[in-house]
Amino acid sequence: MQLVRGLHNLRPQHRGCVATIGNFDGVHRGHQAILARLRERAVELGLPSCVVIFEPQPREFFAPDTAPARLARLRDKLDLLAAEGVDLVLCLAFNQRFSKLSASEFVDTVLIDGLGVKHLEVGDDFRFGCDRIGDFDFLQKVGAEKGFTVEAAQTVEIDGFRVSSTKVRTALAAADFTLAEHLLGRPFEISGRVLHGQKLARQLGTPTANVQLKRRRVPLTGVYLVSAQIDGKVWPGVANIGVRPSVAGDGRPHLEIHLLDFTGDIYGRRLTVVFHQKLRDEQRFASLEALKTAIDADVAAARAHWHDQPLNFRA
Numbered sequence: 001m002q003l004v005r006g007l008h009n010l011r012p013q014h015r016g017c018v019a020t021i022g023n024f025d026g027v028h029r030g031h032q033a034i035l036a037r038l039r040e041r042a043v044e045l046g047l048p049s050c051v052v053i054f055e056p057q058p059r060e061f062f063a064p065d066t067a068p069a070r071l072a073r074l075r076d077k078l079d080l081l082a083a084e085g086v087d088l089v090l091c092l093a094f095n096q097r098f099s100k101l102s103a104s105e106f107v108d109t110v111l112i113d114g115l116g117v118k119h120l121e122v123g124d125d126f127r128f129g130c131d132r133i134g135d136f137d138f139l140q141k142v143g144a145e146k147g148f149t150v151e152a153a154q155t156v157e158i159d160g161f162r163v164s165s166t167k168v169r170t171a172l173a174a175a176d177f178t179l180a181e182h183l184l185g186r187p188f189e190i191s192g193r194v195l196h197g198q199k200l201a202r203q204l205g206t207p208t209a210n211v212q213l214k215r216r217r218v219p220l221t222g223v224y225l226v227s228a229q230i231d232g233k234v235w236p237g238v239a240n241i242g243v244r245p246s247v248a249g250d251g252r253p254h255l256e257i258h259l260l261d262f263t264g265d266i267y268g269r270r271l272t273v274v275f276h277q278k279l280r281d282e283q284r285f286a287s288l289e290a291l292k293t294a295i296d297a298d299v300a301a302a303r304a305h306w307h308d309q310p311l312n313f314r315a
């Protein structure tokens with residue numbers, strides 16, 4: 001899969017494709033259904049498939065303080081799109097100028113002049129352009145004039161509600177990992193590189209791996225039973241994700257994992273953390289001793305859980 005950043009980096013060989021547009025945060029089962037259709041159309045027409053995404057996502061541009069947390073990093077999104085058989089990702093900078101494009105200008109600039117789109121696949125509720133008039137009917141009309149076809153994918157529902165990134169966030173906030181997995185079509189996970197922490201954890205008696213989080217907002221906080229994959233091997237553990245109110249922090253969220261009975265050095269390595277169950281909310285403790293007592297209890301709870309339910313027997 002090829003990644004092209006910005007219209008100016010498109011080359012003549014990128015013209016003529018089947019495309020879809022959206023945030024694709026989490027690449028959930030609704031997204032997967034659209035991507036399957038995209039793949040089918042690409043094969044039928046003998047053209048490459050292209051997904052147009054935005055960085056930042058439009059809501060992050062318009063309302064940076066209230067935009068929801070991302071479910072996945074850009075890098076994860078690209079990996080997931082590649083796994084869905086996408087040939088090309090066009091990543092457009094959503095900036096002031098871009099936000100002012102009308103639906104017609106968007107079609108001309110991106111779809112016609114940029115990509116030479118022959119077929120467009122969209123969700124039934126898809127809308128775009130500063131005037132928000134860029135919906136399915138509009139696209140069909142313009143497509144007929146400018147020489148591309150448009151198809152609206154049927155809404156993917158699970159248990160009677162539409163699958164959406166928003167719904168996955170709600171499931172995560174409620175620590176409903178079974179529902180999140182159902183919506184995503186895979187368990188919810190966060191991956192990142194292991195960084196050096198403040199080395200306080202050792203003092204607290206519980207060594208932790210600090211996983212780099214690049215964003216200021218996370219879709220879940222608290223203490224969780226987790227499993228972590230390192231170099232293809234899976235370890236049971238317990239993790240805290242949050243701002244660590246008991247220690248002078250930088251106000252940014254941190255993900256710290258204590259892997260049970262693990263002793264290796266994993267600084268700099270990539271860790272993938274799967275969340276299984278919430279133990280408690282993150283708390284502000286008055287002293288390090290109180291924090292240590294709570295963490296010891298979390299580790300004991302994790303030990304008991306993973307003893308009763310070893311990882312390889314988990315459904």
Ligand SMILES: Cc1cc2nc3c(=O)[nH]c(=O)nc-3n(C[C@H](O)[C@H](O)[C@H](O)COP(=O)(O)O)c2cc1C
Nearest residue numbers: 197198199200201223240244245246247282283298
């Ligand atoms: C299982 C577990 C639970 C934790 N719970 C909390 C908590 O409730 N409140 C808090 O402020 N920090 C909590 N922490 C984070 C600790 O404050 C953190 O591990 C400690 O500051 C060490 O940081 P360092 O690795 O950067 O040295 C928790 C950590 C772990 C591993």
Ligand SMILES: Nc1ncnc2c1ncn2[C@@H]1O[C@H](COP(=O)(O)OP(=O)(O)OP(=O)(O)O)[C@@H](O)[C@H]1O
Nearest residue numbers: 022023024030122123126154155156163164165166
């Ligand atoms: N459940 C679904 N069924 C069919 N199409 C969907 C579904 N969810 C999203 N899509 C479509 O996938 C494309 C990308 O969706 P996008 O990521 O922008 O929205 P979303 O998943 O609904 O997220 P949010 O909850 O943030 O609105 C759009 O064309 C959208 O209409």
